[in-house]
Amino acid sequence: MRSPTVVVGGSVAGVRTVQALRARGYEEDIVLVDQEPGPPYDKPALSKEILTGAAAQPPALADLSGLAVDHRPGLAATGLDLAARRLVTGSGSIPFGRLVIATGSRPRRLPALDSWAGVHYLRTRADAASLRAEFTGRPRVVVVGGGFVGGEVASSARALGLDVTIVEAAPRLLARLMPPEVSDRVARLHRDHGVHVRCGRTVTGCRGRDRVEAVELDDGTRLDADVVVAGIGTTPATRWLTGSGLVLDDGVRCGPDLSAHGADGVWAIGDCARWFDVVRRRPVRMEHWTAAREQASFVAGVIVGDAPAAAFSTTGYVWSDQHGVRIQHVGRVDAATTTSSIPTGGGQLFLHHDGDELVGATAFDAPRDLLAFRRRLASAAAPLTERTRG
Known part of the structure; x- marks a missing residue:
């Protein structure tokens, strides 16, 4: 009997992995190990609706009952035995055929x-x-x-x-x-x-x-x-992997396809992953909700054999609601970029260039404008991720 695919972490990256696997027709057993008690929930509301009292509870991430997943809430991963292919927990160990590490991060x-x-x-x-x-x-x-x-x-x-x-x-x-x-x-x-x-x-x-x-x-x-x-800020929640044989360097070090260095059939996604980004040409770790979802979908594609590209890429989209204003950002900003401002209907848009190349945009209450630039940046990145197939 084949060991299950084990997903460690019940936040957006872990839950999205389960959803994406099932959506692709994956029929093998899946175990979702989650340190937090209760059903998985969406965290962006914690700093907004929960604090203001607009909502009593954060929204649920998913209805797991329809995903045929063995959900184990309140169970912390404490170690990893790669040789035996077993995840060590506070109440024993769980065998795995494939492992997706999505344990997120902890506040600094x-x-x-x-x-x-x-x-x-x-x-x-x-x-x-x-x-x-x-x-x-x-x-x-x-x-x-x-x-x-x-x-x-x-x-x-x-x-x-x-x-x-x-x-x-x-x-x-x-x-x-x-x-x-x-x-x-x-x-x-x-x-x-x-x-x-x-x-x-x-x-x-x-x-x-x-x-x-x-x-x-x-x-x-x-x-x-x-x-x-x-x-x-945060630090990756990877202390439990110390001594496991995985490479830990501000997160689990991964290749362009999010596979963990030092192990076969092991991937890391979300806040705890540090992967080589072929677009930015360096290892990166992103603490963004959207990137976590995108990585989960990508790894699900790798597992079932229908990944859209050989390397994961993201536009780095992030949003924040502050004082009734929707702030959105996509792309990159560094010492080499220059920024210009464009007024929009009721909002404001900042464009970031590296020389003549558009590399990012930031919007204040200008969601439609931001979406157009997000699509443009995604299209520009696609040839780079495809190129790594060779």
Whole structure:
């Protein structure tokens, strides 16, 4: 009897893998191992609708009952025996014929904030429920980190009328992802909605008695705070793979087809994967919901033998809703790119070029314009992924 295909991780990448396999007619047994309890849910709502109270629960990712999958919630993967082809868990081991690793990532922790009551990290349904309960007391909120998650938390808190300050260590918001023109637009959006923004500052410690009452910055400034939310990035959830024989380097190192280095019949997708991108010509790790879904569909195609190309590629689409504005981005931005701004009907579009080549676009309330550029970038990438077949 053939061992099942095992998918580790019950977030968007893992669940989409199961869906895509079944949609392609895959009839072999599938086991879905998920560390979180309960049915799988969609995480983008955690920093928005759940925090504002617009929804009591995040939406379900899928109805697993129709997918003929052996779902094992509340079960953590603790190790991997490649020689025996067994996944080690907290309650034994599971044999596998093929393995898809989709364990995601964990919030990067800030030592200056650890051990303080009132300090929150946002990654799970339980995290969001805890933070939502704090927000009902109308606290003063300090958000550490000016990325997309931090911006969404700040937006949700302001929607509830809370006093909010964003503290960002970089000289500007979204500095790792966006050019200065886009960063300035995002900062203006926050300030227009009453958020205090402090860039180029780091949190060095907390003050308080039973819980946090203030945070201290590196310039000596003290900010009153009843609640602190840290959103300073993530690290791949791959510690359980240490010593397994897989190559770990800011994620599971993979080839262009997302196959894990050091093993046959093993793939990594989503936040925990670091794969060689033939378009960008370097290893990359993407923490985007859309990329995770795309990778899951690609690997499902590899497993059943109908992958659309020899190498996975993505336009890197990401979106964020902040203060009622839909922010969308596609493509890449780096030191070599230049940015220009184009007004649209009620919105704004930024185009990013590397020389004469269009390499990215960012839209503020301009979804149709963004979609056109997303399709254009996808078409440009297709010949590169096909070329690797030879």
